[in-house]
Amino acid sequence: MGTLFPNGGPPMAMTDEDKARRACGALLSACAPDTAQAAEAWLARLAHERRLSAKTREAYARDLGQVMQILAAHLGGRPRLAELATLAPADVRAVLAVRRNAGAAPRSLVRLLAAARSFARHLEREGLGRVGPLAAIHAPKVPKGLPKPVTVADALALADPETRAGEAREPWILARDAAVIALLYGAGLRISEALGLTPKQIPKAGAEGRITVIGKGQKTRMVPLIAPVSAAIADYVALCPYDLPPDRPLFRGARGGPLSPRIVQLAVERMRGALGLPDSATPHALRHSFATHLLAQGGDLRAIQELLGHASLSTTQIYTALDDTALMRAYKAAHPRA
Structure with missing residues (x-):
């Protein structure tokens, strides 16, 4: 045969x-x-x-x-x-x-x-x-919009494999998607950066550490890997039915090839439907959420720039405008004279 x-x-x-x-x-x-x-x-x-x-x-x-x-x-x-x-x-x-x-x-x-x-x-x-x-020739004007992050609770729900517990999918696939989403929100990675990781870049199972990420222009940066993200990756590795050689892609598709970004996008689409989230809740929105939530907790703008891998601080400064917008919205909703 x-x-x-x-x-x-x-x-x-x-x-x-x-x-x-x-x-x-x-x-x-x-x-x-x-x-x-x-x-x-x-x-x-x-x-x-x-x-x-x-x-x-x-x-x-x-x-x-x-x-x-x-x-x-x-x-x-x-x-x-x-x-x-x-x-x-x-x-x-x-x-x-x-x-x-x-x-x-x-x-x-x-x-x-x-x-x-x-x-x-x-x-x-x-x-x-x-x-x-x-x-x-003058280039057409492109309207500038602010990133649309999700709330902390919604970001955590998207990264939780239990959110999809009712889906007819193998447990290792649910764990895989949860690990990728955890990297987007917990480490601020671009989806291409997360899917470009190899097993040798990941610290010991469940342990905190740092990973070297290859970003735009082949520029490398060090990103902390907090324990919950490391644990999500360890859960996926333990369940994955395929061999994961040190230098090959960490995240695999259903047939064993490299995982496609589209699969992650579809997983997030399904979850945002179940959670009642808007269409703006995309995998990249989780990276925006990472930066916005850090800034809201007093994170240093220069440090956030380094974590995101932005070449210019001006790119990162968009999150200060976003935070000010959220602050004014909260002020107007709560202040008795607003």
Whole structure:
């Protein structure tokens, strides 16, 4: 009898590097040969000099690929470097209009422009031409919204495997999801950072300690691992039916491959329905909650910046505005003269 997995194991999910390579291939196929050669060098610079993550490189390649595809239709052929150098502001506006008409949000258009400008700077730096109109186009305004954290009680409920006790799922899967969510709220990790952990990074079962996290731009930081989070991970490891080699992903999918972020997102969606939470209660909202609750308890803003892995303090300062908003809401609700 044949086997479902002829190579001796379950199929592995596509990694971020795989997705980045796929987006790079789509970009190169949309360009004329000389432009494709320059784009490949640009992507290599993003990876090796700027040390951007595979996920960010995928987004850059995908956005620039869309620009090239639209220009190909606009120019009547795959764009060559000489043609890029003769673009007018109207050509760039036409690209944005196509994406806008396709339903792209302002944030997507800003990202698309950022990718195109990054590539243009690379061309100019290498002496391959200057795409001047990109600098003359103003990026669409993106409305700034505050993060929407959940309450302490709701965050704890989301991280509690008992919240899903009635679901027809294997105990190890419930323990796995609880451990990932505990890392998001208890350590402030991004979901990609949590799913990128390996067993050798985790302290002894149930013990407090520190973990080294690889964040955006391959930057590392040390994050404390408190006892409840460590215990949740230990519960998952004890129940997991798969071998967990030290250098392989800690969190596994139902078939043994690396756990997909989408599975965690779906688990949180199910729980927020059961708990009556709004759609804003996402896995990333737990990271916001980590920062907001620390700040509300008197946490130092600079320390919170380091724990979150923010490159700039200004990124972390958004939580001070959030805390002030909550404070004013409580004041107006409770003060007799409010």
